[in-house]
Amino acid sequence: MKTRLACADFTFPLLPHDQALQLVAMLGFTGIDIGLFEGRSHLWPSRELAQPRRAGTRLRKRLAAAGLQPADVFLQLDGDFRPWAVNHPDAARRQTARESFARLLDYASACGCGHVTLLPGVHVTGESLSASTARAVDELAWRVAQAQAAGLVLGVEAHVGSLVPTPEAAARLVASVPGLTLTLDYTHFTRRGMSDARVEPLIALASHFHVRGARRGRLQERYCRNTIDYERVYTVMGEVRYRGWVGIEYVWIDWEHCNECDNVSETVLFRDLFRRLSTATQSR
Numbered sequence: 001m002k003t004r005l006a007c008a009d010f011t012f013p014l015l016p017h018d019q020a021l022q023l024v025a026m027l028g029f030t031g032i033d034i035g036l037f038e039g040r041s042h043l044w045p046s047r048e049l050a051q052p053r054r055a056g057t058r059l060r061k062r063l064a065a066a067g068l069q070p071a072d073v074f075l076q077l078d079g080d081f082r083p084w085a086v087n088h089p090d091a092a093r094r095q096t097a098r099e100s101f102a103r104l105l106d107y108a109s110a111c112g113c114g115h116v117t118l119l120p121g122v123h124v125t126g127e128s129l130s131a132s133t134a135r136a137v138d139e140l141a142w143r144v145a146q147a148q149a150a151g152l153v154l155g156v157e158a159h160v161g162s163l164v165p166t167p168e169a170a171a172r173l174v175a176s177v178p179g180l181t182l183t184l185d186y187t188h189f190t191r192r193g194m195s196d197a198r199v200e201p202l203i204a205l206a207s208h209f210h211v212r213g214a215r216r217g218r219l220q221e222r223y224c225r226n227t228i229d230y231e232r233v234y235t236v237m238g239e240v241r242y243r244g245w246v247g248i249e250y251v252w253i254d255w256e257h258c259n260e261c262d263n264v265s266e267t268v269l270f271r272d273l274f275r276r277l278s279t280a281t282q283s284r
Contacts, residue, residue, distance in 0.1 A: 001234070001237060001238040001242070001278065001281050002278060003234075003246050003274050003275075003277070003278040004030065004031055004071070004244075004245045004246065005029055005030065005031065005245070005246055005247075005248065005271060005274055005275070006029055006030075006031030006032055006033050006071035006072070006245045006246065006247040006248070007024045007027060007029040007031075007032060007033070007247065007248050007249075007267060007271075008032070008033040008034075008035060008247060008248070008249050008250075008251070009021065009024065009032055009033065009034055009035060009041070009042055009043075010033075010035035010037065010040075010041045010042070010251060010252075011024075011248075011249065011250045011251065011252065011263050011267060012024075012252070012263065012264075013040070013041065013042065013252055013253075014252070016042075017042035017043065017062075018062065018066075020042065021062065021063065021066040021068060022066055023264075024066070024068060025066045025067050025068055027264075027267065027268065027271065028271065029068070029248075029271070030067075030068065030069055031068065031069050031070070031071035031245050031247070032063065032068045032069070032070060032071060033071050033072045033073075033074060033245075033247045033249065034059070034070055034072065034073045034074065034111070034113070035074050035076075036048055036049070036073060036074065036075045036076070036104070036107075037074070037076045037079070038076065038077055038078050038079065039078070039079050040079050040253065043059075045075060045076075045077055045100060045104075048107060049100060049103040049104065049107060052103040052104070052106040052107035052110065053106050053107070053109075053110045054110075055107060055110075056106065056107040056108065056109065056110025056111040057110045057111070059107075059110075059111040060110060060111040060112050063111065063112075069112070070108075070111050070112055070113035071113070071115065071208070071245035071247060072113065072115045072116065072117050072155075072183065072208050072245065072247065073104065073107065073108045073111070073113050073115070073116050073117070074116075074117040074118075074157075074183070075100070075101070075104050075116065075117070075118055076119065077097065077100060081119050081122065081159075081161065081162070082122055084096075084097050084100075085119070085121045085122045085124075086118065086119070086120070086121045086136055086139040086140060086143070087121035087122065087124065087132055087133075087135040087136035087139055087163070088124070089124055089127070089135070094139060097139075098139075098142065098143075101118070101143055101146065102146060104116055105146060105147060105150045105152060106150075108150075108152055109150055109151070109152065113152075114151070114152055114153060115152065115153045115154075115155065115207060115208055115244070115245075116147065116152055116153070116154055116155070117154075117155045117156065117157055117183040117208060118140075118143070118154065118155075118156050118157075119156065119157060119159060119162060120136060120140070120156040120157070120158060120159075120162050120163050120164050120170075120173060121135070121136035121139070121140075121162065121163040122161065122162060122163050123163055129163075132163060133163060133173070133176075136163055136173070137173070137176045137177055140154075140156065140173075140177045140180055141177050141178075141180075144177055144178070144179040144180050145179075147179075148179055153181060153207045154179075154180060154181065155180075155181045155182055155183035155184075155206070155207045155208050156173070156180065156181075156182060156183065157182070157183040157184075157185055157188075157210070158170035158173075158182065158184075158185075158188060158189075158202075159185070159188045160188050160191060160192070160219065160256070165188075165192070166189070166194070166198075167189060167194065167198045167199045167201065167202050168198075170182060170202060170205075171201065171202060171205060174205045181205060181206060181207035181208075182202055182205045182206045182207065182208075183206070183207070183208040183209070183210065184199075184202050184203065184205075184206035184208070184209050184210065185209075185210035185249070186199050186214065186228050186233070187210070187212055187213075187214035187219050187220065187228070188219065190214040190215065190216065190219075190227065190228055191214055191215075191216065191217060191218060191219040191256075192216075193216045193217075196228060196229050196232065196233075200232075200233075200236055203233065203236050203237060203240055203242060204240040206242065206244060207244045208244045208245055208247065209237075209242070209244060209245070209246050209247065210247050210249040211230065211246055211247065211248050211249060211270050211274070212248065212249050212250050212251075212266070212270065213225065213226030213228070213261075213266060213270070214226060214227070214228055215227040218256075218257060219256040219257070219258065220250065220251065220256065220257065220258045220260075220261060221261070222261055222266060223266055223269040223270060223273075230270075230273060230274070230277075231273075231277060234274065234277045234278075234281075238281065246274055248267050248270045248271055248274075250263040250266050250267055251263075
């Protein structure tokens with residue numbers, strides 16, 4: 001399996017965006033994951049999505065100048081994932097979130113990206129899990145239809161604190177929304193002590209993949225202390241004919257100890273691991 005490797009622009013938030021793009025290219029990546037995270041990334045949705053086609057076209061030119069292809073655009077409308085959750089009980093908020101998603105599709109198309117990522121929703125305080133899930137299914141089904149009409153793939157990331165905190169719940173959500181896929185990140189499950197074996201079936205449901213080190217109790221960890229068997233992950237990717245990008249996704253934020261790694265060094269270590277695996281597979 002020939003691996004397409006990407007790195008996230010939000011891995012290097014202390015650099016100006018153009019320098020972050022240059023660094024990603026200098027590290028030998030051909031793809032880049034773009035974060036639209038309100039208040040905490042280089043590019044904020046409140047700015048970029050005001051005129052999405054114009055902003056997306058501008059980004060496309062900047063990426064081309066750096067020699068990079070957009071692998072994913074990840075939208076988060078707030079630093080807290082609850083106020084704008086896709087299944088928020090307030091209908092007006094849900095409508096605003098839908099409008100932002102429609103603009104996201106225009107933005108992604110204009111920048112030349114075929115994949116977008118959202119968060120899957122939350123278990124709303126004060127209501128049953130089934131009610132929260134039903135609302136999330138309805139909202140995600142609408143988004144899948146919009147994405148497919150635009151020729152784009154939608155993935156959701158099952159994350160710590162989300163509606164789908166286990167691999168089994170994530171699989172059920174995907175099964176409930178035809179066309180929905182996963183932006184799969186083992187680390188959110190590993191942090192809670194779940195085994196690789198429980199997460200592995202989700203690879204077949206993934207359209208995008210995030211890689212970084214993790215262990216029980218740590219969402220982000222150094223390569224040398226990582227407990228996820230990425231060699232096994234790579235093998236299964238080949239078995240299920242995974243064709244998406246593999247994004248090395250170290251982050252640097254004051255949350256979940258995610259500002260305690262040397263992101264450049266850890267990114268290089270995982271980059272080299274996947275290069276070795278790809279080379280070994282192609283030489284067989």
